[in-house]
Amino acid sequence: MNSKIVLVSNATGIHARPASNFVTLAMKYTSDIKIAKVGNETNQKNAKSLLGVMSLCIKAGEEIVITGSGDDEMIAVDSLVALVLSGCGE
Helix, strand or coil, rough: CEEEEEEECCCCCHHHHHHHHHHHHHHHCCCCCCCECCCHHCCEEEEEHHHHHHHHCCCCCCCCEEECCCCCCHHHHHHHHHHHHHCCCC
């Protein structure tokens, strides 16, 4: 299992369009990938579910934890962290 914490820096947080970009990238990997807000890791959501990601209501300035488990977990988590750091395509 591989986990990384990343700060959401884009001004609008992870709303519909960034969430869609996040889920689209997550679906490229075979690993099981979860996302949660730091401090509320018990409320993990499937990173391959648009409704799951959006239901977290992730705002700018919040930290999230991305966890992968599977054959390509390292590249999956690293790619998703890079996407968040880049502003999720916005």
